[in-house]
Amino acid sequence: MAAGNTYVALASNTLSSAAASVTFSSISGAYTDLVLICNIGASASTSVNFGFNGDTGTNYSTTILTGNGTTAASARTSTASNSTDYIAFYTAGAPSGLTGSMIFNVMNYANTTTNKTILARSGSDSKEIDLVVGLWRSTAAITSIVIGMQTGNFITGSTFTLYGIAAA
Amino acid sequence: MTPMLGIMASQISGHLASGAYASIATATVGSGGASSITFSSIPSTYTDLQIRAMAQGGASAAAINVNFNADTTSTAYWHLLYGTGATAAAYTISTAYIQATTLSSTANTNMFNAGVIDILDYANTNKNKTLRGLSGYDANGSGTVALYSGQWINTAAITSIVLTVNNGTNFSQYSHFALYGIKGA
Numbered sequence: 001m002a003a004g005n006t007y008v009a010l011a012s013n014t015l016s017s018a019a020a021s022v023t024f025s026s027i028s029g030a031y032t033d034l035v036l037i038c039n040i041g042a043s044a045s046t047s048v049n050f051g052f053n054g055d056t057g058t059n060y061s062t063t064i065l066t067g068n069g070t071t072a073a074s075a076r077t078s079t080a081s082n083s084t085d086y087i088a089f090y091t092a093g094a095p096s097g098l099t100g101s102m103i104f105n106v107m108n109y110a111n112t113t114t115n116k117t118i119l120a121r122s123g124s125d126s127k128e129i130d131l132v133v134g135l136w137r138s139t140a141a142i143t144s145i146v147i148g149m150q151t152g153n154f155i156t157g158s159t160f161t162l163y164g165i166a167a168a
Numbered sequence: 169m170t171p172m173l174g175i176m177a178s179q180i181s182g183h184l185a186s187g188a189y190a191s192i193a194t195a196t197v198g199s200g201g202a203s204s205i206t207f208s209s210i211p212s213t214y215t216d217l218q219i220r221a222m223a224q225g226g227a228s229a230a231a232i233n234v235n236f237n238a239d240t241t242s243t244a245y246w247h248l249l250y251g252t253g254a255t256a257a258a259y260t261i262s263t264a265y266i267q268a269t270t271l272s273s274t275a276n277t278n279m280f281n282a283g284v285i286d287i288l289d290y291a292n293t294n295k296n297k298t299l300r301g302l303s304g305y306d307a308n309g310s311g312t313v314a315l316y317s318g319q320w321i322n323t324a325a326i327t328s329i330v331l332t333v334n335n336g337t338n339f340s341q342y343s344h345f346a347l348y349g350i351k352g353a
Contacts, residue, residue, distance in 0.1 A: 006348065007189040032194075032346055033220055063304060063311040065251030072258075074251025078309045107222040107282040108344050117222060119282040119304055131251070133304025133313040135279060165220070167194040167346035 005166070010034075012161040018043060021148035024162050029110035029141050031164030036104040036145065039159045044152030048102070049082040051146045052116070052136050056081055059137040068128040082148070099158075100124030109142040116142060190214070192347045201226070201338030207347045208328040212291035214349030219285040219329070221269065221345045226337025229273040230312075232283065233265040235330045236297065236320050240264050246318035253311060266318030269303035271333060272311075274340060281305040290326040297326060 008031070011024055027034070040048070051060070061078045102122035109116060116136040123129035136142075147160065195205050210217070223232065244266045248259040269283030283303035290297060297320045304313030329347070333339060 006191045061306050061308040063253045063306045063313045065313045072256035074256045076253030115278050117282040131313050133306045135306035168191040
């Protein structure tokens with residue numbers, strides 16, 4: 001491995017117009033982990049969800065720890081058609097255009113032996129801070145990721161950058 | 169029962185790189201499992217260390233414990249904020265190790281825990297060492313997600329790290345651990 005080539009930017013996308021989803025495809029299997037860093041705004045009160053390899057079956061689940069400035073809570077989704085609630089945005093009536101940030105880790109994404117576990121921390125100051133673990137019940141190597149809004153769009157200027165991390 | 173030998177990650181593979189985020193060593197657990205993972209001879213040329221793990225322990229395993237420099241006597245303190253999918257809670261304790269991440273168990277077939285552990289200013293000899301852990305596993309109907317912080321009451325530079333399963337069981341086959349060094353400007 002070349003020196004300085006351990007944490008590599010694979011692709012980035014800054015939205016020039018509003019979009020309901022963003023897809024990273026043809027992801028190289030040459031790394032150990034993937035890290036996706038997003039700074040996004042929402043056009044509606046909603047949450048962000050993820051899917052892998054175009055799978056829309058009920059093969060996703062999440063466990064969430066959240067704090068809203070007053071209380072801490074935990075919740076779960078099971079047997080879902082995508083991984084949800086990675087960033088929860090503002091509730092109805094809050095100012096529009098507020099942004100949220102997220103760092104999304106996909107561990108050992110290219111292995112073909114185990115199901116895939118995803119770890120994310122995210123926050124939207126208008127809503128809450130979240131720590132989320134997700135499961136995709138598939139042993140397939142991840143070659144594409146789609147990030148979508150539950151409702152509405154990502155606003156113009158939202159940024160998405162995908163990195164690969166290589167191990168020794 | 170014959171104890172399983174631990175994996176010495178620095179003896180399996182590893183190299184030094186000159187990048188700002190450099191891969192130092194990696195360990196992947198083979199068939200039969202491993203009772204511990206050891207990263208040894210860690211160079212002091214970085215500012216921080218990061219361990220990235222995808223792991224599973226034996227029956228009823230729940231967490232990964234960390235010891236530095238083979239020290240099993242110094243006091244350590246750690247805090248935990250966690251969610252079970254139904255409730256959120258917090259916990260603190262003083263032990264001779266730091267609990268640094270959650271851990272999936274063999275009850276969750278083929279479902280592994282994800283963890284990222286940051287060890288800050290690990291080579292400094294003037295202050296106690298602090299780590300933070302971000303971790304969780306989901307098993308489609310069960311699971312835990314957690315934030316950890318821990319402090320090792322020792323000012324020695326960290327030169328080795330041992331990871332073990334909280335209940336003494338083995339890390340499962342396919343568990344994967346990678347140690348990285350992060351340089352400051």
